[in-house]
Amino acid sequence: MARLISPLISLLLAALLWSCAPHKGIYHTVEPGQTLYRISRSYGVDEKNLARLNGIGDPTQLRAGQRIFIPGATQEKRVGTAVTTAQRPAPPARPSASVSAPRPPPAPPTAKPPPTRQTPPVSRPPAASTVGKGHFAWPLKGELLKKFGQQSGGTNRGIEIAGGKGSPVHSAASGRVIYSGDGIRGYGNLIIVEHDDNFFTVYGFNERNLVQDGTFVGRGEHIAAVGTPPGGGASRLYFEVRRGKETVDPLFYLP
Incomplete structure (x- = not known):
């Protein structure tokens, strides 16, 4: 379904x-x-x-x-970068005096201590941004009615979470609403939010949507109210996570 x-x-x-x-x-x-x-x-x-x-x-x-x-911007502009210490030019060396002082007498030779071995510093690569458990927050707390993937009734591209009708649905992460409406058959009132790292979250079966296209929402912000599937049944939320065009298991990214 x-x-x-x-x-x-x-x-x-x-x-x-x-x-x-x-x-x-x-x-x-x-x-x-x-x-x-x-x-x-x-x-x-x-x-x-x-x-x-x-x-x-x-x-x-x-x-x-x-x-x-x-x-309000119409085209991308050139933005300067912060100058780091490594990027700053070294100060010029001081000029030597025009008259050289007489050289002191050579010092008697002394035994040189054996050179100490120094372990070269280990350069560590910068930590990569981790995307996994906790990347998204639960949009609704409730019983998990349907899981992602192949099920007895077919293939689910998202999960379904039980909730009382009218209960608040929260944005799983901060982002920008790119769709809010009921024009997609089978999902009732639907919201799609775009996030960083090419992620999208989808919220369906809503009784009503509380945000409009172009709205910026924060993590945990109230964006909709729980409703029922267009075909009937108990009230619930349909929740989907996409990376690009591919649907992924939301449970992998939820805490």
């Missing part, structure tokens, strides 16, 4: 293209050494507002390759 048909992929891609329209803003891809402060100055946007819109709790923890949404 819970199977996201191919029109959703087309809709998702179309929504992504729509989300990049010039009158809405653009995405800036962070390059090594760039800071949120420099990005905000380059685009003339308030740094705190930019952090809030993109769900950034700590502006100092930007990652190279991270996409930052710039509201």
